[in-house]
Amino acid sequence: xxxxxxxxxxxxxxxxxxxxxxxxxxxxxxxxxxxxxxxxxxxxxxxxxxxxxxxxxxxxxxxxxxxxxxxxxxxxxxxxxxxxxxxxxxxxxxxxxxxxxxxxxxxxxxxxxxxxxxxxxxxxxxxxxxxxxxxxxxxxxxxxxxxxxxxxxxxxxxxxxxxxxxxxxxxxxxxxxxxxxxxxxxxxxxxxxxxxxxxxxxxxxxxxxxxxxxxxxxxxxxxxxxxxxxxxxxxxxxxxxxxxxxxxxxxxxxxxxxxxxxxxxxxxxxxxxxxxxxxxxxxxxxxxxxxxxxxxxxxxxxxxxxxxxxxxxxxxxxxxxxxxxxxxxxxxxxxxxxxxxxxxxxxxxxxxxxxxxxxxxxxxxxxxxxxxxxxxxxxxxxxxxxxxxxxxxxxxxxxx
Ligand SMILES: *Cc1c(COP(=O)(O)O)cnc(C)c1O
Numbered sequence: 001x002x003x004x005x006x007x008x009x010x011x012x013x014x015x016x017x018x019x020x021x022x023x024x025x026x027x028x029x030x031x032x033x034x035x036x037x038x039x040x041x042x043x044x045x046x047x048x049x050x051x052x053x054x055x056x057x058x059x060x061x062x063x064x065x066x067x068x069x070x071x072x073x074x075x076x077x078x079x080x081x082x083x084x085x086x087x088x089x090x091x092x093x094x095x096x097x098x099x100x101x102x103x104x105x106x107x108x109x110x111x112x113x114x115x116x117x118x119x120x121x122x123x124x125x126x127x128x129x130x131x132x133x134x135x136x137x138x139x140x141x142x143x144x145x146x147x148x149x150x151x152x153x154x155x156x157x158x159x160x161x162x163x164x165x166x167x168x169x170x171x172x173x174x175x176x177x178x179x180x181x182x183x184x185x186x187x188x189x190x191x192x193x194x195x196x197x198x199x200x201x202x203x204x205x206x207x208x209x210x211x212x213x214x215x216x217x218x219x220x221x222x223x224x225x226x227x228x229x230x231x232x233x234x235x236x237x238x239x240x241x242x243x244x245x246x247x248x249x250x251x252x253x254x255x256x257x258x259x260x261x262x263x264x265x266x267x268x269x270x271x272x273x274x275x276x277x278x279x280x281x282x283x284x285x286x287x288x289x290x291x292x293x294x295x296x297x298x299x300x301x302x303x304x305x306x307x308x309x310x311x312x313x314x315x316x317x318x319x320x321x322x323x324x325x326x327x328x329x330x331x332x333x334x335x336x337x338x339x340x341x342x343x344x345x346x347x348x349x350x351x352x353x354x355x356x357x358x359x360x361x362x363x364x365x366x367x368x369x370x371x372x373x374x375x376x377x378x379x380x381x382x383x384x385x386x387x388x389x390x391x392x393x394x395x396x397x398x399x400x
Pocket of ligand 1: 198
C-alpha cells in the first residue's frame with residue numbers, strides 16, 4: 001500500500017481498531033490451557049499491572065466499562081434521591097450508570113473549544129441550587145483529552161460532591177496540576193473513582209472488559225463485593241461462620257467478572273501501551289500539521305498539559321475535526337472506504353433522555369459541536385500511507 005490510488009480499492013480504514021500480536025494470542029492460549037478460565041490468578045495480575053500503569057492504589061477488573069460505571073454508582077450509594085452531573089458529549093453509559101441506581105442525570109454543557117464538560121457550567125448549576133442538591137459529578141476525558149480534575153475537585157469539595165472520572169478514552173493520558181505535577185488519568189488523586197473500557201476501539205483491547213481504579217480502600221472493598229453478587233468469604237466481614245465452605249451474600253450485587261483469558265490479553269496489551277500511545281500522539285501531530293492552515297477545518301483545543309511545547313498529555317483515543325458540511329464529508333470519506341465516525345450524538349437528545357424531560361436546545365454548545373464533529377482514523381496500526389490518504393481526501397472535500 002504505497003500509492004493512494006491503490007488504497008481506494010483496499011480494505012476499509014476504520015476510525016479505530018485493535019492491535020493483536022502473536023504475543024497476545026500466546027498469552028490467551030496459555031491461559032486457556034491453565035487451571036483457571038475465570039476467578040484465577042490473571043485477574044489480580046492484570047489489576048496490579050493496570051493500577052501501576054495509571055498510578056492508582058487499587059484496581060478492580062470487570063466485564064466491561066459500563067459495568068465499571070455501575071459498580072461506581074453503587075459503591076457511592078447513588079439512589080432515587082441522587083442528582084448527578086455529567087456531559088452530554090459522551091457515550092451514553094456515562095449517564096446511564098446513574099439511572100441504573102434510580103438517580104437523576106443532570107447534564108451540563110461543554111466548553112466548545114475542548115468539547116469537555118465545562119467546569120464553569122457545572123459551577124453555575126451547583127450554585128443555582130441549595131447545598132446538598134447534587135451528589136456527584138462524572139467528568140469524561142473526552143477523546144483522550146484529560147479534564148482538569150483539580151478544578152473539578154475544588155468545586156466538588158466546596159459542595160460535598162464525589163467524582164467519578166470516566167477515563168475510558170484516556171489510559172496513559174495526564175494533565176499538569178497547579179503545582180506542575182503530571183496527574184495521570186485514573187490515578188485517584190482527585191477523583192474518588194475512575195473507570196476504563198477495553199472495548200476493541202479503546203487503547204487496550206480485550207474484546208469486552210473494564211476497570212475501576214481508586215485510592216479509597218473502603219470504596220475498593222465495595223467494588224469487590226458488588227462485582228460478585230454481593231457475596232463475601234472474607235472472615236473479617238462475615239456475620240457468622242459455619243466452616244470452610246461458608247460465605248454470605250450481604251448486598252445485592254451482580255456478576256460483573258472478567259475471565260482470565262481476557263485478563264491475560266489485557267496484561268499482554270498493557271506491555272505495549274506506551275508504544276501505542278507514542279504512535280497515537282505521532283498520528284495526531286501529523287493531522288495537526290496537515291490541517292493547521294486549512295480554512296474550513298477546526299480542531300479541538302487540548303487541556304493545557306504540556307510541560308514543554310513538544311509534549312502532550314492527550315491520550316488521543318479520537319482525533320476530532322470540526323467542519324461545516326460534516327455529513328457531506330462523512331459520506332465523501334465513506335465513498336473512499338474511510339469510515340470516520342461521529343462522537344457523540346448528545347446524550348440529552350436521545351429519545352430515552354428526552355422522555356425524561358430533556359429537549360433539543362438545552363445545551364447549545366454540545367449541539368453545535370455535534371453538528372460539526374467528525375472523528376478521523378486514529379489507531380496505532382494506521383499506516384503512514386493510510387493517514388496521508390485520509391488527509392488528502394479530507395482536504396480534497398473541504399477545499400473543493
Ligand atoms: C466505551 C465507553 C464506555 C463504556 O465501555 P464499555 O466497555 O463499552 O461498556 C463508557 N464511557 C465512555 C466515554 C466510553 O467511550
